[in-house]
Amino acid sequence: MMFISICYAPLHLALGGPHTITVLVLEYLFFNYGSTTKNSMFNLTIQRVFLNNLIFQ
Structure with a gap:
């Protein structure tokens, strides 16, 4: 929040x-x-990984 x-x-x-x-x-x-x-825990899509990394940066 400080960076923002x-x-x-x-x-x-x-x-x-x-x-x-x-x-x-x-x-x-x-x-x-x-x-x-x-079963979906092993089926990670690129979009979900990108969204997680974007939010938790």
């Missing part, structure tokens, strides 16, 4: 609200929880 506030001021202002981060995290967790099944 230094380099991207408008993005920091948009994500600085108390509920914005909460909504984004809940959607992310729901997407991952809803799409995992017993």
